[in-house]
Amino acid sequence: xxxxxxxxxxxxxxxxxxxxxxxxxxxxxxxxxxxxxxxxxxxxxxxxxxxxxxxxxxxxxxxxxxxxxxxxxxxxxxxxxxxxxxxxxxxxxxxxxxxxxxxxxxxxxxxxxxxxxxxxxxxxxxxxxxxxxxxxxxxxxxxxxxxx
Amino acid sequence: xxxxxxxxxxxxxxxxxxxxxxxxxxxxxxxxxxxxxxxxxxxxxxxxxxxxxxxxxxxxxxxxxxxxxxxxxxxxxxxxxxxxxxxxxxxxxxxxxxxxxxxxxxxxxxxxx
Numbered sequence: 001x002x003x004x005x006x007x008x009x010x011x012x013x014x015x016x017x018x019x020x021x022x023x024x025x026x027x028x029x030x031x032x033x034x035x036x037x038x039x040x041x042x043x044x045x046x047x048x049x050x051x052x053x054x055x056x057x058x059x060x061x062x063x064x065x066x067x068x069x070x071x072x073x074x075x076x077x078x079x080x081x082x083x084x085x086x087x088x089x090x091x092x093x094x095x096x097x098x099x100x101x102x103x104x105x106x107x108x109x110x111x112x113x114x115x116x117x118x119x120x121x122x123x124x125x126x127x128x129x130x131x132x133x134x135x136x137x138x139x140x141x142x143x144x145x146x147x148x
Numbered sequence: 149x150x151x152x153x154x155x156x157x158x159x160x161x162x163x164x165x166x167x168x169x170x171x172x173x174x175x176x177x178x179x180x181x182x183x184x185x186x187x188x189x190x191x192x193x194x195x196x197x198x199x200x201x202x203x204x205x206x207x208x209x210x211x212x213x214x215x216x217x218x219x220x221x222x223x224x225x226x227x228x229x230x231x232x233x234x235x236x237x238x239x240x241x242x243x244x245x246x247x248x249x250x251x252x253x254x255x256x257x258x259x260x261x
Contacts, residue, residue: 003159005238009245013252021252031248079152079237092163109248111241116234117159117168 005113012106019070034060042067057084073098155233161206167199179221
C-alpha cells in the first residue's frame with residue numbers, strides 16, 4: 001500500500017528535447033493522448049479532453065504549478081475524475097511532477113504523483129512520520145501483520 | 149460504484165489524522181472498544197464513534213457487539229480499492245512514458261537515416 005506513484009524512464013534524447021515534449025501542449029497531447037485547448041503556463045488552468053480510446057468523454061483539467069526549464073514541470077489535477085456526470089471541482093487534487101536529469105545516453109525522466117489521501121504532511125499523526133515513506137510504510141506493515 | 153469512486157472513498161476516509169491514527173492503532177489486528185480507543189486518542193467517545201463510523205462506511209473497519217460493548221477491528225482487505233487504483237494509475241503512467249520514449253527515440257532514428 002502506498003499513496004505515491006513513482007515511475008522512471010530512460011530516453012535516448014537530450015534533456016531539452018524531452019522538456020519540449022513535456023511542456024509544449026501539442027506535443028504533450030500526442031503521447032499523453034489529450035487534446036489541449038491552450039499552451040501550458042505556470043499558475044494557469046489547462047483544459048481539454050482525453051483522446052485515449054474509450055475515454056473520449058473525459059475532460060482534462062489541470063492547474064500548472066511549476067515550469068523550471070529544463071528540470072521540473074508540475075501540475076495538479078483530479079485523479080478520480082472519469083465520470084462526466086460528477087462535478088469534481090470541490091475534490092482534492094494530486095500533484096504530478098516530472099523531473100528530468102541528463103544521463104550519458106540522454107535523459108532520465110521521473111514522474112511522481114502524490115497526495116491521493118489528500119492529507120497534507122503537517123496534519124499527519126506523528127506515528128506516520130517515523131520514516132521517510134510515511135504512512136505508506138505503516139500501511140504495508142499493518143497489512144502484512146494482519147494478513148500474515 | 150466505479151473503481152475510481154471506491155478508491156476515492158477509501159482515500160477520503162483516510163485523509164484525516166485522527167482516522168489514520170485509529171487505523172494504525174487497530175493495525176495489530178485486535179478488536180477494541182470505543183472506550184479504549186477514545187482514551188488512546190484523547191477524544192470523547194462521541195468524536196471517536198463518529199470517526200469509526202466513517203471508516204466503517206468504506207469498510208476499513210468492522211464492528212461487533214460484545215455484550216453491552218461495541219468493539220471495532222481493522223478490515224485490511226478494505227484497503228484493496230485504494231491499492232488497486234494506485235496500481236491502475238501507475239500502469240497508465242508507465243504506458244504514457246513508454247509512448248513518450250517511443251516518440252522521441254523514433255524521431256532520432258529518422259534523423260540518423
